[in-house]
Amino acid sequence: MTRKKIKSYPTDAAYDVIIIGGGLSGLSFAAGLGGAGISVLCIEREDPAHMATQSYDDRTIAISLGSYRVLEQFGITHFLSDNDMCPIRHIDISEGSSPVLLNFLSHDIDIDAFGYIIENRFLRRALYQKIESLDSVHLLSSTHVVDFEILSDHVQVKTSSGACFSAKLVVGADGRSSFTREWMNIGVREWSYRQSAHVCMMAHEHPHHFTAVENFRPEGPFAILPMPDDENGRHRSAVVWSRHHRKKIKNLENIGIFEAGLQALVPTSYGRIEVISKPVLYPLGFVHAHRYTGTRMALIADAAHGIHPIAGQGLNLGFRDMSALYQLIISAHKQGRDIGASALLSTYEQKRRFDNMMMSAATDTLNKLFAHPSKSFGLIRKAGLKMIQSVKPAKRFLMKYASGL
């Protein structure tokens, strides 16, 4: 694993880029830049050995085809096997107890899959393996960043263990409560959805046929995401069950009651279900930074924007940030230009802000629209879904957007 690299770094070393945060976005970006010959230090406050375990993060993630292609470009998919992920070929959308009102088929837009469902720990494992294979990337863990100093041609980064490093560019990938963002004095728009999502894995009697289910309910969206069968051939899917806080969702006391509630929501085509991982509760909220950049510093992924998981797009937006910043950095590096120049950073901001705002607004509106209790809203929603189902160009547009193409 990453042990060798974590320990063997020179203090006061200079890098091209220092990434704050070794979550899924920070590690992916480090792997991408490192693979292209950029020297990178990634600083993560937790211990990677712990982060790679199932108990640290039991979630699965829907990676769109667009994000998968970024992972390919960064040389990360090489460390993922077919058994680690499951393609999404159909998406069934319904409301409450209605039948499917809108369905997407990947072959309608000439792709094999809209994306893949992968366990976060498998993606993390692949990222550690990729980083381990790169001499240009150092991962420093179990220490956190406490301060920065901006100088004319570099930034100094200070850690809780008293070490100091410098880089031409610092990238904050330190999540929703980003220390980097706060240090840059960047404000945010944020609110709580007053919803939490239970995330777990279930085994089911019948195969899922590579189908993702999105069921909009007044208390919050309910999603089923296809997973590879386990080693005993049991069919599996991941579940993200969001509910409004007025439903008094508790951390689980009785798995039997949870399982019975889940069985009632799962389409009968799945047959009998069994909950096979401990359900974990995540509070849901929105956050969007007023700026993504400052002098020699940029924010990516959740440090810049965190959205409702209703459409499984949070990290996918992060991959689009990475792709945009990666291209700018690599092009400047090849031409011998300054990779921390303010012109480069403002181009990054311009390229990403609109797309991030559109997706944030879309997921926010979708959640509010489907949570609205009035009957007339219900009729409009159903009519809207049926209309998209019958208007082919609109349907194709949405299918392409969902797959990140």
Ligand SMILES: Cc1cc2nc3c(=O)[nH]c(=O)nc-3n(C[C@H](O)[C@H](O)[C@H](O)COP(=O)(O)OP(=O)(O)OC[C@H]3O[C@@H](n4cnc5c(N)ncnc54)[C@H](O)[C@@H]3O)c2cc1C
């Ligand atoms: C229920 C749920 C389901 C979701 N499903 C999907 C999905 O299907 N598809 C999708 O695209 N997205 C999904 N998301 C969103 C996705 O999980 C996030 O976008 C993603 O995990 C963010 O990764 P990140 O690396 O940017 O941030 P984080 O995972 O928050 O990582 C930040 C890292 O920075 C470290 N750190 C923080 N401060 C410091 C410091 N000062 N010094 C050093 N290190 C520091 C932290 O320890 C952490 O490891 C979902 C989210 C939820 C809640």
